[in-house]
Amino acid sequence: MIVRIMGEGQVRLEDSHFAELNKLDDELLAEVESGDEAGFRRTLAALLSAVRTMGAPLPQDSLEPSELILPSPDASLEEVRAMLTDDGLIPG
Template structure:
């Protein structure tokens, strides 16, 4: 799975990480739905950190992204506009 963080690049995550990735994404969705600013910051930070823990794809390689995450400085209000009922990560 290839995940892009806008403004940073792409990371390759092993397919067996999808369940963990979805769990972190669910925490983010819950915090955003509740309007919980602190919970949002913690969950979004955890999601970005999880993705950054994957294998960085060199900028010279171009791959279709399976998921695209907003920049790390995104706000709760911006995230509300982006999150659907399935969170940021489909699946």
């Protein structure tokens, strides 16, 4: 799956990584819903770091359709809240 981190670029992630990413996504969803700014910051950083670590970066000049778009590291709680679905940022 091709994942875009807003403002950074794209990575290719294997489906096998999504179970671990969904745990972080569930934490992030709970923190956004409760308004826990400190927890939100910590978990968003952990989620994006995991995507960067597990994924293989695509070349900067590559323009593949992104199947998943994640917020930038400096996104606000409100900006992420607007991106959320019932499943969080990551479906499943």
